[in-house]
Amino acid sequence: EPEVTQTPSHQVTQMGQEVILRCVPISNHLYFYWYRQILGQKVEFLVSFYNNEISEKSEIFDDQFSVERPDGSNFTLKIRSTKLEDSAMYFCASRRQAYQPQHFGDGTRLSIL
Amino acid sequence: GQQVMQIPQYQHVQEGEDFTTYCNSSTTLSNIQWYKQRPGGHPVFLIQLVKSGEVKKQKRLTFQFGEAKKNSSLHITATQTTDVGTYFCAPDLTNSGYALNFGKGTSLLVTP
Numbered sequence: 001e002p003e004v005t006q007t008p009s010h011q012v013t014q015m016g017q018e019v020i021l022r023c024v025p026i027s028n029h030l031y032f033y034w035y036r037q038i039l040g041q042k043v044e045f046l047v048s049f050y051n052n053e054i055s056e057k058s059e060i061f062d063d064q065f066s067v068e069r070p071d072g073s074n075f076t077l078k079i080r081s082t083k084l085e086d087s088a089m090y091f092c093a094s095r096r097q098a099y100q101p102q103h104f105g106d107g108t109r110l111s112i113l
Numbered sequence: 114g115q116q117v118m119q120i121p122q123y124q125h126v127q128e129g130e131d132f133t134t135y136c137n138s139s140t141t142l143s144n145i146q147w148y149k150q151r152p153g154g155h156p157v158f159l160i161q162l163v164k165s166g167e168v169k170k171q172k173r174l175t176f177q178f179g180e181a182k183k184n185s186s187l188h189i190t191a192t193q194t195t196d197v198g199t200y201f202c203a204p205d206l207t208n209s210g211y212a213l214n215f216g217k218g219t220s221l222l223v224t225p
Contacts, residue, residue: 031211043156048211099143099205101158101161102158102213103158104155104156105155106154
């Protein structure tokens with residue numbers, strides 16, 4: 001069964017550094033998402049991406065964040081200057097069409113020191 | 114956005130007991146999805162409910178969508194240790210991105 005794959009599984013970075021989290025959504029899916037989950041808390045929506053542009057973003061997704069789909073398969077989340085509070089699990093998800101189930105990757109655990 | 118409240122936050126049961134988690138919204142939902150997240154894992158889709166009053170079953174799991182489409186529930190009959198995890202309800206946000214708006218989840222612990 002097709003899966004959403006995320007790399008790396010764990011990223012440790014110094015505060016103030018840039019990080020790029022990578023995702024390969026399921027190949028025939030059209031909607032892509034990033035979510036984050038701070039340890040012990042709920043899953044929070046960051047951004048949705050459709051037709052090569054951001055379709056919606058949450059208050060969390062400020063100017064430090066950006067997303068890109070550089071080719072036909074990858075979907076990346078960049079955090080320009082990381083802060084301690086960016087430490088969380090970041091999940092990528094994709095879906096074929098609106099209102100269909102979302103499929104989540106295994107996540108990238110981001111630890112900011 | 115369509116905020117949802119989930120109760121209880123935690124539930125600890127003995128294996129074989131039943132379990133129910135409730136999801137409530139102040140606004141009418143277009144649909145609701147349920148996800149399960151095992152400790153250390155990622156959310157895994159369980160079911161989607163769309164119609165008013167809809168009831169769906171998956172083996173020991175029964176999902177309901179209220180008549181007014183403002184609440185939903187997940188009931189597990191005769192829990193097993195494999196049911197351990199956090200159960201999230203998640204309606205679609207009514208926006209162009211159709212992102213999921215997760216509740217805080219109910220963490221279920223099942224002891225043998």
